[in-house]
Every structure is written in C-alpha cells, then in structure tokens.
Amino acid sequence: MVLSTSPRSRAHLRLVSPADAGTAPRYGGDADRRLAAILAAEDVAEEHGLSAHIRTTCYVHRCWVHQCISDPLHVLVVTGHRWCRRCDRTVEVEVDEAAPGSVELHCDGCGVPPDTVANREVLQSCRTSLSAMHGGEASTLYVVPDS
Numbered sequence: 001m002v003l004s005t006s007p008r009s010r011a012h013l014r015l016v017s018p019a020d021a022g023t024a025p026r027y028g029g030d031a032d033r034r035l036a037a038i039l040a041a042e043d044v045a046e047e048h049g050l051s052a053h054i055r056t057t058c059y060v061h062r063c064w065v066h067q068c069i070s071d072p073l074h075v076l077v078v079t080g081h082r083w084c085r086r087c088d089r090t091v092e093v094e095v096d097e098a099a100p101g102s103v104e105l106h107c108d109g110c111g112v113p114p115d116t117v118a119n120r121e122v123l124q125s126c127r128t129s130l131s132a133m134h135g136g137e138a139s140t141l142y143v144v145p146d147s
Contacts, residue, residue: 053121056129066126080118101130
C-alpha cells in the first residue's frame with residue numbers, strides 16, 4: 001500500500017509578535033503576550049506539518065517547553081522521548097534558566113547520556129525554548145500557510 005499526500009499549499013514567512021496573541025482566543029488571557037503569540041503560531045504550524053516534538057512551547061501547560069519538560073506527560077516510551085531504551089527508565093532533565101541557559105539529559109539507571117534521535121529532539125526543543133524565552137520582545141520568524 002502506498003500512501004500519498006496532496007502537495008502542501010504555498011507558504012510564506014512572517015514575523016510573529018506579541019500583538020498576534022490577541023488573534024488566538026485560547027491564549028487570550030495569558031499574561032505573557034509574546035509566549036501566547038508563539039503558542040498560537042506553533043499551533044497553526046503544527047496543523048500544517050510542524051512536528052509536535054520540536055515545538056518551543058507546550059500547548060498543554062501553556063508555557064515554554066523547557067519549563068514543563070520534566071512533567072511525566074512528556075515521557076513518550078513508544079517514540080523514545082525522555083526514555084532510556086538501554087535500561088527502560090525515564091530520562092531526567094536538568095534545566096538551568098539563567099541566561100544563556102542550559103539543558104542536560106541523564107539516566108539515573110545506567111548513567112549513560114541517552115543519545116537517540118528522540119532525546120536529541122528534546123534537547124533541541126528545550127534549548128530553542130530557552131533561547132526564545134530570553135529573546136525579550138523580539139519577533140519570531142515562522143512559516144505560516146497561505147489562507
């Protein structure tokens with residue numbers, strides 16, 4: 001069986017700023033307008049192909065992904081995100097938010113840093129999230145689909 005998908009619509013780049021948060025009712029009450037705007041932009045981008053595993057924000061917890069990555073909800077055994085396949089244990093995440101920030105993954109079971117594609121995605125998302133959080137009022141560039 002061959003699965004095919006229709007070609008994606010033409011996309012363009014645009015800047016997402018804190019003012020864009022007002023267009024997303026789900027995040028309308030959030031105090032951090034820049035975070036709300038990026039949450040909304042990533043929701044739209046995910047609907048059009050962005051992998052949920054590389055988001056910089058978490059739509060469940062409504063925060064930067066590095067702030068909630070330690071939550072058990074973010075352990076995905078099937079895909080290996082925050083999971084050590086060597087010893088079948090949850091991978092722990094240490095985040096230092098002090099600028100410029102750092103993220104470390106470690107397994108308390110075998111002591112070997114989990115170097116898998118899934119765990120590299122966790123690191124990349126958290127590092128990007130830290131960078132975005134420290135970005136201040138700067139706008140963020142996202143690919144959004146044509147309407």
